[in-house]
Amino acid sequence: MLAKRKWALMSSAVLLAVTVGCSSSGSSSAPLENGNDPAPSQSGGDKPSTEKKTITITYRDDGTGEKGTLYKWIKEVSEQYPNKNVEIKPTPIQASEGDYFAKIALALKSKDTAPDIVTEDTFMLNSDASAGFLEPLDDRLKGWEDWSNGSFIEAMKKGVTASDGKVYGVPYNTDSRGLWYNKEIFKKAGLPEEWQPKSWDEVLDAARTIKEKAGSDVVPIWMNLGKATGEATSMQTYEMLLYGTGERLYDEASKKWIVKSQGINDALGFIETITKEKLGPPLSKVLNGQAGNTATREYLPKGKLAISLDGSWITGNYLEGGAAPWPEYKDVLGFAPMPTSKGQDPGTITLAGGWALSIPSNAKNKDEAWDFIKFALNKENTQKLVMSSGNITVRADVAKDPEYTKMPFNAIATEYLKNAEFRPAQDKYPEVSTQIQSMVESVATGTSAADAANKYAQDVTRIVGQDHAIEK
Amino acid sequence: MGGISVSSPQIRRRNLTWLYFLLPSIVILLLFFIYPILLTFFYSFTNLALTGEAAKELKFVGLDNYTRMFQDPTVRISIWNTLVFLIGSAVIGQQVLGFLIALLMKHKNKTFRRVIGTVVLAGWVTPEIVCALCLYSFFGDEGTLNAIISFFGISPVTWLFTVPMLTVILANIWHGTAFSMLVFQAALDDVPSEIEEAAVVDGASRLQILFRITIPYIRETITTNAMLVTLQTLGVFGLIYAMTGGGPGTKTTTLPIFMYNQAFVNYQLGYGTAISLLLLLLGIVLSLFYIRSSKK
Numbered sequence: 001m002l003a004k005r006k007w008a009l010m011s012s013a014v015l016l017a018v019t020v021g022c023s024s025s026g027s028s029s030a031p032l033e034n035g036n037d038p039a040p041s042q043s044g045g046d047k048p049s050t051e052k053k054t055i056t057i058t059y060r061d062d063g064t065g066e067k068g069t070l071y072k073w074i075k076e077v078s079e080q081y082p083n084k085n086v087e088i089k090p091t092p093i094q095a096s097e098g099d100y101f102a103k104i105a106l107a108l109k110s111k112d113t114a115p116d117i118v119t120e121d122t123f124m125l126n127s128d129a130s131a132g133f134l135e136p137l138d139d140r141l142k143g144w145e146d147w148s149n150g151s152f153i154e155a156m157k158k159g160v161t162a163s164d165g166k167v168y169g170v171p172y173n174t175d176s177r178g179l180w181y182n183k184e185i186f187k188k189a190g191l192p193e194e195w196q197p198k199s200w201d202e203v204l205d206a207a208r209t210i211k212e213k214a215g216s217d218v219v220p221i222w223m224n225l226g227k228a229t230g231e232a233t234s235m236q237t238y239e240m241l242l243y244g245t246g247e248r249l250y251d252e253a254s255k256k257w258i259v260k261s262q263g264i265n266d267a268l269g270f271i272e273t274i275t276k277e278k279l280g281p282p283l284s285k286v287l288n289g290q291a292g293n294t295a296t297r298e299y300l301p302k303g304k305l306a307i308s309l310d311g312s313w314i315t316g317n318y319l320e321g322g323a324a325p326w327p328e329y330k331d332v333l334g335f336a337p338m339p340t341s342k343g344q345d346p347g348t349i350t351l352a353g354g355w356a357l358s359i360p361s362n363a364k365n366k367d368e369a370w371d372f373i374k375f376a377l378n379k380e381n382t383q384k385l386v387m388s389s390g391n392i393t394v395r396a397d398v399a400k401d402p403e404y405t406k407m408p409f410n411a412i413a414t415e416y417l418k419n420a421e422f423r424p425a426q427d428k429y430p431e432v433s434t435q436i437q438s439m440v441e442s443v444a445t446g447t448s449a450a451d452a453a454n455k456y457a458q459d460v461t462r463i464v465g466q467d468h469a470i471e472k
Numbered sequence: 473m474g475g476i477s478v479s480s481p482q483i484r485r486r487n488l489t490w491l492y493f494l495l496p497s498i499v500i501l502l503l504f505f506i507y508p509i510l511l512t513f514f515y516s517f518t519n520l521a522l523t524g525e526a527a528k529e530l531k532f533v534g535l536d537n538y539t540r541m542f543q544d545p546t547v548r549i550s551i552w553n554t555l556v557f558l559i560g561s562a563v564i565g566q567q568v569l570g571f572l573i574a575l576l577m578k579h580k581n582k583t584f585r586r587v588i589g590t591v592v593l594a595g596w597v598t599p600e601i602v603c604a605l606c607l608y609s610f611f612g613d614e615g616t617l618n619a620i621i622s623f624f625g626i627s628p629v630t631w632l633f634t635v636p637m638l639t640v641i642l643a644n645i646w647h648g649t650a651f652s653m654l655v656f657q658a659a660l661d662d663v664p665s666e667i668e669e670a671a672v673v674d675g676a677s678r679l680q681i682l683f684r685i686t687i688p689y690i691r692e693t694i695t696t697n698a699m700l701v702t703l704q705t706l707g708v709f710g711l712i713y714a715m716t717g718g719g720p721g722t723k724t725t726t727l728p729i730f731m732y733n734q735a736f737v738n739y740q741l742g743y744g745t746a747i748s749l750l751l752l753l754l755g756i757v758l759s760l761f762y763i764r765s766s767k768k
Binding site: 098099101102105106109124127128130131132133226227228282283284285287288289427428430431434438441442445447455462 | 521522523524525526527528540543544545613630632633717719720721722733736737738739740
């Protein structure tokens with residue numbers, strides 16, 4: 001009797017354990033929870049001319065739905081699209097930025113779920129291209145005049161070229177990064193209203209002055225420091241610092257990842273100083289996923305933040321109809337270039353990212369999709385998009401347009417692109433980037449820069465392999 | 473007896489009848505239960521990835537994912553966090569608190585039992601994610617708890633940041649205690665009151681009755697409940713993910729969170745499945761431990 005009961009108990013224990021393990025592993029391997037509406041195109045290949053084809057466009061919806069810039073733009077462009085034999089259908093994925101990439105990777109994997117056009121962040125483009133998810137566009141681009149006649153800024157083509165040398169997307173916007181600062185707070189603290197720091201020390205000095213003179217409710221300097229802010233932490237904070245030391249993430253010559261260098265130590269040292277001297281934002285605010293929005297939409301407009309190391313696009317929030325309308329931003333804010341660590345050449349640094357339209361390998365209507373991309377990304381339509389979103393254009397002809405240049409900060413943000421650097425076009429980059437985020441967060445929460453750098457070296461070496469890692 | 477030959481076709485058919493009835497469930501179990509587990513096991517030996525070069529070509533990498541796991545310091549941290557979360561919220565929190573509530577409610581009048589029972593149950597019937605959001609706003613910087621303590625003149629504390637593990641443990645206790653309470657209520661009702669009364673007559677104190685009679689009597693229930701609660705807690709993901717995201721740093725990164733991060737943030741599905749098997753192993757080991765400790 002007792003033995004029997006024991007057996008029953010034992011077997012139920014194992015069964016339960018299996019259930020728990022299974023249900024959790026289910027979340028790691030089953031691509032079921034795909035927020036994307038697959039929206040397969042109904043038209044078969046039999047009667048291409050008579051039946052109306054549906055071209056689906058997948059992009060990230062940040063929760064704004066039909067009020068979103070991209071949704072409105074797609075609707076507007078497709079109404080004007082001359083080819084009435086196709087129907088353009090937005091199929092957004094509502095997700096946080098990090099989840100979006102996982103969800104499109106799942107969607108692109110299968111013919112049943114792949115859209116005809118997908119918006120790709122240029123840092124994921126290489127990874128998705130290496131996975132075979134995207135269609136190389138070189139042959140098609142040859143036949144498109146705009147691509148070869150200098151309409152696109154040449155440097156921007158680098159961002160959509162994968163490590164195999166092929167182009168996998170047509171860029172539609174880019175961005176630069178720098179130091180946003182509140183001129184009113186600067187004035188109060190006795191700092192120049194036209195601020196041009198020449199080195200990191202000058203940035204820190206300004207922050208110290210603000211801490212001293214501007215009152216305790218003003219955060220001197222805000223940088224994204226958490227894992228929760230994902231790529232924003234890697235790019236806007238760490239890489240802006242690292243590249244400013246003259247060091248890089250990846251050594252193009254030896255084709256190896258740099259896992260140890262003085263540059264890494266210096267970049268972490270800057271973050272350590274901010275943390276130790278309490279020049280940064282409260283950790284409970286900066287370590288959650290909303291940190292970017294808190295700084296941009298709350299602290300900066302309310303005069304609670306003096307300096308913010310962030311992207312050129314943040315002004316999109318302040319436009320009429322934006323997330324935090326603030327008409328005075330053009331007078332209150334200044335946008336200073338980020339200096340190199342000691343002011344060495346080239347004096348200032350910025351990283352450029354941006355988004356592109358790509359065609360998935362599993363797309364059903366590639367020719368129609370390409371035709372639509374050419375129309376959607378012509379001068380007129382690109383301009384509409386970048387002006388409503390607050391991004392910078394990738395087209396030289398838009399950059400010269402008076403409508404575009406008269407938007408505050410557009411000219412200056414475009415100017416910074418001169419020294420722009422891109423993230424390595426390597427398929428390991430996204431994984432290395434999450435290690436960067438862990439490293440930055442640990443320094444921000446009190447781990448010493450040296451310990452954090454050591455852990456980074458170990459983790460990155462494990463990810464890329466001993467043969468692809470180098471110490472400097 | 474034995475007049476009928478064993479090999480009679482009639483008997484044989486009757487012996488197989490059970491199979492016809494069980495076949496649908498066997499097929500479903502094989503397809504949706506055994507097959508995914510085998511698949512998980514298989515993938516844990518591959519470089520399966522969501523994107524990047526590895527997504528194009530599935531390669532067998534032997535024990536790489538496992539060696540990586542044992543070298544990864546975050547795995548050790550995650551196992552430790554999982555155990556802390558488990559012991560704090562399940563074994564001590566839900567189990568002990570559930571038992572106490574059940575014990576204190578025994579012999580109380582019906583209305584009292586109903587009211588208290590409903591209140592405790594409210595936490596249990598609340599969906600996990602709703603529960604996470606409620607407690608997030610409770611512990612948040614401008615949350616209810618800080619509002620209460622600042623009323624008494626205490627300066628606000630960033631709970632989710634200063635004591636993140638404690639907040640998720642309390643959240644899980646709030647969410648899950650009702651289950652243990654229900655189980656123990658049923659078990660305590662089964663303890664014959666004659667034995668307890670006899671003990672009272674013999675001059676036993678209340679504590680003596682509790683430890684000498686009540687607890688030994690429901691020992692089996694305690695074990696079963698501990699096991700159920702443990703296995704439920706091992707798999708908790710949404711609650712922690714929504715409240716702290718596993719942070720700050722790795723302070724609340726339990727194995728399920730770590731697994732999710734590897735699979736869907738780092739896109740390493742192969743590594744993620746290896747971690748899920750570690751979680752499975754942990755579940756089995758703990759279950760066997762409970763069974764061991766229950767037999768005397």
